[in-house]
Amino acid sequence: MEHVTRPKHRDKELDEVFAEAWDKGWRITRGKRYWKLWCPCESKHLKSVKLTPSDPNYKKNLLHKPASGTCWNGEQE
Secondary structure: OOOOOOOOOOOHHHHHHHHHHHHOOOEEEEOOOEEEEEOOOOOOOEEEEEOOOOOOOHHHHHHHHHHHOOOOOOOOO
């Protein structure tokens, strides 16, 4: 069985979000301009993360959507 390592974001705060998502079973993929976080539920919710965010509140705003959805909290829709 192949061991898969968690992708890392170069921004420390966003990497913390990646670590939390990874621990909750979310899949993380990288595109040309965005990272994509896929939830583990059957609906496969998606959250995009910029490679180079410029907004100082980006992390707070990023967590708003997953936290407001039940998938982030471990409950599946």
